[in-house]
Ligand SMILES: [Fe+2]
C-alpha cells in the first residue's frame with residue numbers, strides 16, 4: 074500500500090520541520106507549505122494528499138480561511154488544525170466549520186501520530202462507504218435492467234402463446250382464416266383513434282384476438298356445417314362466448330381480456346347474447362370489437378356471398394348505430410378513413426407479411 078501523503082502548512086519553518094520529521098519517521102509522505110496561499114497553489118497544481126495539517130494563526134490567509142477554501146474545493150481532504158492553547162475557541166470553531174480535529178501546540182510525537190491515524194482512518198471509511206454506495210446503485214441499476222429484460226421476454230412468450238392459440242383455432246375453423254388477426258388490427262386502430270392508453274389497448278387487443286377461442290369447444294358438424302343452422306345448433310354455437318371466457322379467465326396476465334371474449338356478441342341495445350348486456354354494461358373493449366368484427370365480416374368472402382367494400386361496411390355500421398353499436402365509438406370510427414382498414418387487411422392477408430400479435434399490438 075502506498076504511503077499516505079500529508080500536507081503540512083505552517084508559517085514557521087522550524088515547526089514545519091519538526092512536524093514533518095515526526096511524520097516521516099512514521100513513514101508518511103510529506104510536503105510543506107509556508108502559507109495558505111502556497112497550500113492552495115500546491116493543491117490546485119494537481120498534487121494529491123490524504124490529509125492536511127494546518128496552523129491556525131498565519132499571516133496573509135489564516136487557517137480558518139484556508140479551511141473554508143479546502144471544504145469548498147477539496148471536500149474529501151480532512152483537515153487537522155494546529156494551534157496554541159490560547160486560541161482553543163478558534164480551534165473549536167474550526168471543527169464546527171468542518172475541520173476533522175485539532176492539535177494543541179506543543180504536542181508529543183505520539184499525540185500527533187494518533188490524531189493523524191484517526192483522521193486517515195476516518196477518511197478511508199468515508200471513501201469506502203461512498204464506493205460501496207456507488208457499487209450498490211450500479212448493482213441495483215443492473216438488476217433492474219435484467220428484470221426488465223426478463224419481463225419483456227416473458228411478455229413476448231405470452232404473446233407467442235396467444236398466437237399459437239389463434240393459429241390452432243384457424244386450423245379448426247378454416248372459414249375464419251385471418252379473421253382473428255384482422256379484427257385485432259381493426260380493434261387496435263379504433264382504440265388508438267379513441268386515444269386509449271397503451272396498457273388498455275394491449276388488454277383489448279388480446280381479448281379481440283381470442284374472442285372466438287370458445288369455438289374450439291363447438292363440434293365440427295356445427296362449426297363447419299355448410300347450410301343454415303337450426304335453433305338447437307344456434308344455441309350450441311352461441312355457447313362459444315362463455316366457453317372462451319371460462320378457458321381464459323384462469324390466465325391472470327390476460328386481465329380483463331376474458332371479459333371482452335365473454336361479451337363480444339353483445340349489442341348496445343341489449344339485443345345481443347349471451348347475457349343481453351346493454352350500453353356501458355358491455356366492456357368498452359367489446360363495444361370497439363363489435364365494430365371491428367362487423368367490418369371484417371362484411372369485407373370478407375362468405376360461402377353465400379362475396380366480400381363487399383369497406384364503404385358498404387361503413388354504411389351498415391352507421392345504420393346499426395345505437396342498436397348494435399355504441400354511438401360514441403362510432404363517432405370515433407367516423408373520423409377514420411377506409412384506407413386505414415383496407416391497408417391493414419392487405420397487410421395481414423398478404424403472405425409476405427407474417428403476422429405476429431406483439432408486432433400489431435406495439436406498432
Ligand atoms: Fe364470436
Ligand SMILES: [Fe+2]
Nearest residue numbers: 252284285366
Ligand atoms: Fe369472430
